[in-house]
Structures are given as structure tokens and as C-alpha cells.
Amino acid sequence: MVATQQNMTTTNPVIPAHAGTQNPEPPVLIDVENLSVEFPVSSGTLFSRNRATLHAVDNVSLSIRKGESLGLVGESGSGKTTLGRAILHLQKATRGRVLFEGQPINTMRGRELRNLRRRMQIIFQDPYSSLDPRMSAGAIIGEGITIHNLASTRADYNRRVAELLEMVGLNPEMARRFPHEFSGGQRQRIGIARALAVEPDFIICDEPVSALDVSIQAQILSLLANLQSELGLTYLFVAHDLSVVRHISDRVAVMYLGRIVEIATSADLYSIPQHPYTYALISGIPVPDPRIEARRQRVILGGEPANPANPPTGCHFHPRCPFATDQCTTEKPQLRQTKTNRQVSCHRSEELTLEGV
């Protein structure tokens, strides 16, 4: 499973942050600087309440370039959805800041903030609860067009709604139908059209396929990938399953208990994970070739992630990590840039050689 003391630089070429292009890197669109989101929580009995702080997002820094797709992966409760909401300014950060095209969004007001809200959109996880059942598909898609004055005439509005329905693979005549008349996949297409209606630059896709049948998931992922290349969109693609983000992400960030533990290009992360948690997640991805599958060793993580209101000392992952040492129980590892052009937060990442898929 693990060989130590190997030189990983020989097997892991340096690939630029925007994978797959030879051009100079595009400018950064989203910059997250030392962002923390904390919530006060109380525990105990009615007569002896203890006050504690839940560290939902713990000092996270990352950037996303224009046209890039960054996957954000972690178990339920890892803080990925809270991080996404804080980036969109829907959740107040306790510390740190988010910059959009170099401008801190927490200082924006009035027209500037309204324009930012148009340029940053979200596609929700649940296509059943995220659409108002009293509104037709056309009205749901067109709401943002009206709010942001993006159509000058009624004919212009109708033309744009029809165009958006076609862009997401739906018949424009479906504009008059209501959400209950659509399947789950079709509803998610309406959610995507709603996000696109206001001509955004950046979209957070918050687990957009996790509520859908497996057969439909691939269609929606393919639609999102095509729209990204046609429209030059930038994505933060949130998922709890590494296999979902694999083909749609240029880079992937792995989150555990509020902290980023590894960021690498998609190719590097899946072929040679360097953080034991990433390794455990990847070892759970099935491989289609039965001969390879038979040889693979799975890492079954013991226990549940710790309570973010009372996280373990040192490395948060140490109670579940098969490679933990005494140092891991007391010293918090920092997210460091490695020789292989990735960032990893593990005391032992240089000496471990972990198998990918």
C-alpha cells in the first residue's frame, strides 16, 4: 500500500494551475484570503450550558482563475458549502476576505454589490426544492432578467428565455410548464438556465448532481462542461464524491473539518494523492478494469469526522489517519507548496508514496 523514502518528483511532473493549456495563465477571478467562518454553539444541560465555537471554515486560502473549474471535495460537515456561501457573500466571514477581480467584496455596497450578485451565481443541490412550484419554468428563468434589466422589450425577454431553454437542452415550448411537470434532470437544467440568465462570470455548482439518478448525472456534468467552454465560465464545483468532480475540474481542493488539506491539478491528485485523506477518498473510487480493481487496496476510514466544535489537536485527521505519529497529535500541519506544484497539509507527505487511480 505504501512505500516510504521514494523520490516523488521523478514521477510527478509540474503542471500549471490551469491544466491543459500552453497559454499564459489567465488572471485570477476569485481570491480567498485566510477566510474563517465560525458559529457560536452551546452544549450541555439546561442548567449547565457550555459555550463553544464551531470552526466551519478554518483559515482557508485559495484562488480560482478565469475560465477555470476548481473542484471542492469533502465529507458532509467538512465546511465546503459554508465556504461556498462565504465566497458568494451569503454568509458573513468571521475573519479573512474574498476578492473578486482584485476587489474585496465585503466592502462593496449598492450598485457595485448588485452587479457582483449578478456576476456570481449558484446552482443548488436539490432540483426539487430550489424551484418555486407556483412559477412556470419561463418565469423562473426570466426572473433575473427582469431584476437586472437585461431585456429592453417583452419580445427580447421571451427570445432570451427561449434561447436559455435551448442552451440547457429543453424545448422552448416548455416555458409555460410548472416544476412538477418536469423530471429531476429537467429541473436541474431549469436551475442551470436560471443561473445563466443573468450572464454570470462565476458559478458555484453546489452538489448539482448528487440528488439525481446516476444515468442522469453524466448528462448534467457534460452539459455544465460544454457551457463552461462555450461561455468562458468559471466554476467552483462542490461535491462530496471525488469521482464526480474528476472530469470537470482543472484542479481539486480537498477539505477536512474546515481546512483545505490538499490542492492539486486533477491529473496529479487522482494519480498520486499526497495527503492520506485524499488517498482514502480515492481508494473508494471503483476502477472499471477488474484486474486492476482486484489488486487495489482500499482504505476504510475508521469512525466519523470529529465534531468541528471540538476538533482534535494537531492534525484534525490524526484520529482516523493510518500514518499518524506522535507529532501529528500535537502539531498542526500547515498547507505548504510542494516540489510537485501542489499544496498539502501533512507532516509526512514528502515520505509517503500513495497509489492513485
Ligand code: SF4
Ligand atoms: Fe496523517 Fe499526520 Fe499527515 Fe495528519 S499530518 S494526515 S495525521 S500523517
